[in-house]
Amino acid sequence: MRNNALLNLLVIDQDQLYAERLVSLLSSYYEDINLGFLDDEEELLKALRHPWDVLVFGRAYDLSFTDVVGIAQAQSIDLPIIGLMSDEMAVTGRNDDGLPAVINGNMVKALLAEKETQVVMAICLQHANLCSRRQLKALRHVLSEAEQRANILIKNSKSAVAYLDQGIHIFANEPYLALFGFDSFNDIIGVPVIDLIAGGDDVKGFKQFLRQFDKGNREQVEFKFESRRTDDTTFEAKLQLAIATLEGEPVTQIIIQQNNNDSTEAAKRLAAAERQDSLTGLNNRRGFEEHFEALYQLVLQDKVSAGLLYIQLDNIGKISTSLGLQGVDATIKQVGYILDETVVDGYVSRFSDTAFTILVENLTNQALKELAERIRVTIRDMYIEVDKRTTNTTASIGAVKIESNAAEPSVLLERAIDVINSIRIETQNHGDAYHLYDPSEHANSDDNALAESLINAIAHNHFELFFQPIYDINADRSDFFEVFLRLPLSDAENTVLTPDKFMAVAKAHKLREKIDRWVLINACKQLNDVRKTYPQARILVQLTSASLIDKKLPNVASQLINAVGGVAGALTLQFNEQDVVNHLTVAKSQFAALSRVGCQVGIHHFGTSAKSIEVADFVQPNVIRLTRNYIEGINNADNLETVKSLITQAKALNIDVLMPYIEEAATMSVSWSVGARYLQGHYLEEPSRTMQITNDK
DSSP states (O other): OOOEEEEEEEEEOSOHHHHHHHHHHHTTTEEEEEEEEEOSHHHHHHHTTSOOSEEEEOOOSSOOHHHHHHHHHHTTOOOOEEEEOOSTTTTTSBOTTSSBSEESSSEEEEEOTTOHHHHHHHHHHHHHHHHHHHHHHHHHHHHHHHHHHHHHHHHTOSSEEEEEETTEEEEEOHHHHHHHTOSSHHHHTTOBGGGGBOSHHHHHHHHHHHHHHHTTOOSOOEEEEEEEOTTSOEEEEEEEEEEEEETTEEEEEEEEEEOGGGHHHHHHHHHHHTTBOTTTOSBOHHHHHHHHHHHHHHHHTTSOOEEEEEEEESOHHHHHHHHHHHHHHHHHHHHHHHHHHHOTTSEEEEEETTEEEEEEESOOHHHHHHHHHHHHHHHHTOOEEETTEEEOOOEEEEEEEEOTTOOOHHHHHHHHHHHHHHHHHHTTTOOOEEEEOOGGGGOHHHHHHHHHHHHHHHHHTOOEEEEEEEEETTTTEEEEEEEEEEEEOOSTTOOEEOHHHHHHHHHHTTOHHHHHHHHHHHHHHHHHHHHTTOTTOEEEEEOOHHHHTOTTHHHHHHHHHHHTTOOTTSEEEEEEHHHHHHTHHHHHHHHHHHHHTTOEEEEEEETOSTTHHHHHHHHOOSEEEEOHHHHTTTTSHHHHHHHHHHHHHHHHTTOEEEEOOOOSHHHHHHHTTSOOSEEOSTTTOOOBSSOOOOOOO
């Protein structure tokens, strides 16, 4: 019986007669078979320009099984691979029962070539699985477009709409936020919907209503209740539930409608909430954006010049850990008061939970710098009283001059935020600095030249990888390595760039995903070599947000893990905490998908958010890598207790903690006793070009 019309079969082997024998056997199942046969790398690279359904690897002149998997991944090709038993796979190819070590929808490793029936069955099943994936991809595309249209309508709707995941808010549009008195989208993330319901009877009734809905009961999709705003006032409302999707994941959609007798009061509240921040009394983001647009029009007409200051508080994560939400709120409130007092002639706003913006008119570049410095020093020198304790904070400030030839307001705001990111990188997350955006430092010619170097490095393997051992206290060994990427330049100074110097350009030219893929493949190749001698070796690889939202990442990770021996935990992928917060729902889904294929996940620069522990609880990483602020000053008693508290909370969630930046003996001594599982830093060992394992216990 013939199942398919055509099979495109690529065979890598030294025996062409064997490939033709497979075609003969497969002809019982296919009307036509297009055979590709080769045995070296150059021919493989040419062949992969054409579409293939299944690749069978036996023996080749200058290729190993790991090489083939890496090349396929580098080309971003969804190509099932069947590995036949070879000397390379003698150790890792078969399990203790003599069966293939890896059998899944993307790879079979390793079959015995002489067992032709098994090989033919594997080819047919891999092809059928590939066809299903292709159909699923087409259906997901249709679903994604439908979801995109629906979300655009919701975001622009005047109705109050939100999305829930297991009763927790993960999205809400502006009318919904305004209805309940939330200042920003970030404030409602993670808030249970029952927190917005007043009265015990209504809460019990809603839980039962939601439970029936989750079980599939659609007879009743409306619920009337008394709702509570953030200021504890209430109003009569009705909600409706529906099944929906958000970023491809199933969620529950909720629509809130106020009763008509509350409409006049609601209109007044909505108008006030649109422009004022409830905590500080300052203008909120919407008020800022409206004022910015009006001021921008005056600048374009040469009636005024203007300046923008974006002020980001630096150590809110530490304040949250040591003093809780009360400490965070007190800090934000007092900083807002100081800003309003300091900038008398400016327009001060609370832009987001830990960021403020200021618009000023008719200041020179020098005057704008002096204002930024005065604000920086004022915030640094503040003593913030919280209950019976005292804390302090610092700020990173991005300044942008707005003149008649300026870019659009959204671009100007993005430039100010980019300056903040640059400050964080330059100060290694210390902050407490300001910079004025200089357009001459971002010339297109320089960016284009760097982009060309990045493309060339990807194509010709000009990047370099360094590996730094991480000491595992539980296992008492250092065979866990963090991977660091470097870009050598062929200039007179032999400059070597770190990712913070080129990732902004990579993002602008859509190269981050390709760079991430290069790092993954080449790090796993080196890991594969090391594991032949040290089978417990594993790596920690940092990826960008481009990979965090890439739905193909779990499949890529799965194939690479299988290629290096198929051991769960051999590969850990880590993402920046801010990227996780920015893509919270996607991160949760991605972390779960990676976990299912045996890939561990981590969060680096952990502790920069006021809701770090809540975020970790939501996405469930295996490991968190603390930001530098927690390590420096750890010898101080208060700082030490803050770190211990954070680690205790993480361990309660079954999350391991990695303490990096251990640069001296004193820090090492303290770090040993705080409860973290992993220790890392130059004091222990500096990064090197190879994975050097000095102890193997």
